[in-house]
């Protein structure tokens with residue numbers, strides 16, 4: 169596809185002065201040294217040196233598109249969020265998909281979770297739901313995240329991802345068994361961003377006009393159907409077309425084939441949380457659908473490509489702490505850590521005024537904060553007073569929190585997340601394994617064994633296998649045999 173350059177008139181410097189020659193730099197005489205007075209040359213080289221901003225520490229590789237969310241059910245008894253207040257109501261969205269571990273230029277077709285970061289431009293401010301294509305995660309406390317990601321990224325000595333580090337961490341973190349079983353199963357390599365589900369993954373708070381609290385989990389079910397790649401197919405595609413997912417998304421929107429997802433929520437009344445059989449705020453667990461059946465609440469459609477990838481995708485920012493009235497966090501320890509991590513990453517990566525960029529600023533609401541100045545501030549507040557309270561008018565606080573308060577008790581110290589009656593790290597991965605057909609089980613075991621066989625130390629491999637044995641004896645037995653066959 170070609171994009172027409174809409175600018176007219178002569179080429180200029182960044183200050184707008186006409187450029188006479190963009191092919192030859194100025195020299196002191198023919199064949200002589202280059203002159204510092206060549207402003208155009210200096211400016212061009214200097215700007216080029218500064219084209220990159222730090223890539224995201226995780227989820228560096230991604231693609232995005234705009235679209236709309238449409239409400240299809242009455243959820244006003246659960247939440248007072250205005251964008252969810254009426255059937256048929258539409259809200260503009262921007263969605264960025266990503267892989268997790270790879271750097272900016274990494275191939276798309278790899279075994280890795282996919283990010284599913286969604287920004288709703290609501291009339292009460294931007295609401296971000298920064299999820300994945302998996303309903304669970306590897307760990308359940310934010311304090312482990314940097315260690316976990318270090319094992320997924322490049323080893324400090326070899327400079328490559330190392331099976332030793334990956335399996336050492338997973339083996340020593342049995343809570344990862346559920347997500348790892350999921351990741352090495354059929355859904356571990358989606359065929360494209362369009363052919364996978366999205367999940368909010370965490371539990372969030374919804375609260376209604378009367379101040380009643382509900383715990384919710386979001387599910388985005390692809391209407392394109394789930395399609396995955398086998399390990400062999402992915403290996404070929406990653407080499408042939410590293411941009412396969414990004415290209416597929418852009419081209420399908422260019423063709424007018426707009427991908428859609430059916431949006432569902434699981435809803436738990438607040439009073440049921442304390443005695444639920446699983447800790448409802450533990451991100452390594454799902455709420456089985458027989459306990460809380462998903463109900464349909466909306467439709468998500470992507471229908472417009474960004475015009476400039478750097479401005480709209482690379483500089484887009486999504487924060488789990490971007491809530492709107494009627495929606496808030498749960499006490500999930502992972503989510504709580506994320507409430508800090510993202511804003512901090514944005515200040516480092518894009519800058520203190522990242523929220524002023526067109527892709528990030530509210531579109532249906534107006535940001536009326538007293539945040540001012542800093543690098544690249546555009547002066548949008550003019551001469552308005554920059555403090556509050558003041559006697560000159562301007563925005564004032566509302567007196568109503570976005571979400572309802574939680575009651576707490578106990579001591580301030582390093583507490584693990586509380587275990588409920590049926591909580592252990594193995595029951596849900598065991599159930600997931602037993603749900604699989606024989607063919608699926610075989611592919612899961614082959615995928616895992618192929619990977620674990622690359623571990624250099626037997627104790628690390630054995631510890632990793634042990635977790636799967638605890639999930640299901642047959643799973644462990646078959647995996648051990650498959651690893652042994654490969655390691656000889």
Ligand code: HEM
Pocket residue numbers: 223224225226227230264265266282283284285298299300305309310311313368369370451484485486502503505506509510513514517
């Ligand atoms: C406590 C654990 C976690 C921490 C500390 C963390 C931290 C981060 C950071 C620093 C970024 C880069 C943000 C940026 O530079 O713009 C990021 C990106 C992302 N994370 Fe997490 N993360 C955690 C867990 C999770 C979980 C559990 C999910 C999904 C359920 C998730 C989904 C994402 C997604 C989708 C992105 C990419 C957002 C985008 O497209 O810009 N993360 N994470």
